[in-house]
Amino acid sequence: MICTKRIKEKNFQENGGKVLKNQRVRIFSEAALVKATNNYADDRKLGEGGFGSVYKGVLTDNTVVAVKKSKGVDKAQMNAEFQKEMSIVSQVNYRNVHIHDKGSRILASWTNRLRVASAAALALDYLHSLADPPVIHGDVKSVNILLDNNYTAKVADFGASVLMSPGQTNILATKIQGTLGYLDPEYLMTGILTVQSDVYSFGVVLVELLTGEIPNSISKSGEKRNVIQHFISALENNHVFKILDFQTADEGEMDEIEAVAELAKRCLNSMGVNRPTMKEVSDELAKMKALHQKSWAQQNSxxxxxxxxxxxxxxxxxxxxxxxxxxxxxxxxx
Known part of the structure; x- marks a missing residue:
């Protein structure tokens, strides 16, 4: 029993346990995580990243969590990345920055798409403007915006995130991290990660919400195409409604869709200085959402x-x- 205890303690220390004790995080045993994920069953798998796979877990108190199981990568590197992510997540305390289960029929209506966009923008605005210290997410993409059972959007996965000093808005990255198709082209060229890099990535997400297509997707003819360029071209030629993958209910919704499309275009500007801030994006979407709800209420009345x-x-x-x-x-x- 003493030997087993020592082995567990040694393993705990080697895997960053000492650092985790100083963070505001709850620590689980390996057995508890195996039970929560049904031994990491395939039907519990939510997604996969560079360092491991993410599974849906249900704790004994029925709390739903996401469990990241590492791949067989370099242990020292894995521990460093894990500890970095935990140090960032432990300092974020906001209702829209939380991990929940995926939804299913969320993209059936414009109302829900607008709701997702507004909630995700609000969360990113919080990270940039209100978190202490501020955070650049670094890997904003659709698979990192999860949905709870009420279809509320939650921004997840802080593996590529960086903390900033007060007043700081950029950082020179030692290596490029993120996901191709969502990465800020300015960041790719200079290696400088900024809050505006998140804005660009969020612009890509807005395009996904409008078109239902992921970046660099395959067209119906089987050819690869740049979804962003295709979207901007459609917008400039007044063909944006031809590339939507959902039905609009009325003229009011069409006006909102055009406004969101124009907002996405501004977020996708090749120069970060010309993009809106995440606060401006969040405020604009929140105003649109409020007007949409008011219009819907009036129609029903x-x-x-x-x-x-x-x-x-x-x-x-x-x-x-x-x-x-x-x-x-x-x-x-x-």
């Missing part, structure tokens, strides 16, 4: 009033009196 008017007319025009007709109608109205 008008439909209810119309239904009640017809009901009253039918009751009062009947040849035979209907008891408590007005009372029923009034109750229906409320």
């Amino acid at each position: 008008e439909e209810t009033d119309y239904d009640v008017t017809i009901f009253l007319h039918e009751c009062k025009s009947s040849h035979e009196p209907i008891p408590d007709c007005d009372v029923i109608a009034d109750r229906e109205l409320h």
Whole structure:
């Protein structure tokens, strides 16, 4: 028993346990994680990255978590990356920066797509403007925006993130990290990661929400194409509605889609200085979302009033009196 305890303690220390004890994180045993993921079953796998795979886990108290299981890479490098990610995540405390399960029918309507875009932008704005210290996410992409059972967007995976000093807006990276197709071209050329690099990547995500296509996807003819260039070309030629992969409900939604498309184009500017800040992006999407909800509420209110008017007319025009007709109608109205 003493030997087993010593082996466990040695393993704990070698894997960064001493560092983790000083962070605001909960530490689990290997057995607990195996049980939570059903022994890392294939149907629990959520995704895969450079250092490992991510699985859905359910704890004994029914809390849903994401469990990252490392690949057989260099142990020292793995520990350094893991400790770096934990040090960043432990300092982030915000309701939209949390890991949950994926949703399924979320992209069926523009309402939900706008909701996802607004929530993700709000989270990134928090990282840039309100987190202490500020954080550049470094790997903003659709697979890192997870959804809970209420279809609320959560920004995840801080493996490529960096902490900044107050007032700092960029950092010279020792190596390029991120995902091709989402990476800021300015960052690729200079090696300087900035808050505007996240803005570019978020612009790519907006394009995905509009078109349903991932960067560098295969066209219907089987040819590779640059989705971003295709999107900008469609926007400039007033063909943006031809490349959407969902149905719009009314003219109001079409106006919103055009506004989001223009916002995405601004985020995708080749020069970071010409892109909007994440706060500007978040504010614009939040305003759009609020107007959308107000319009939706008004439409539903008008439909209810119309239904009640017809009901009253039918009751009062009947040849035979209907008891408590007005009372029923009034109750229906409320």
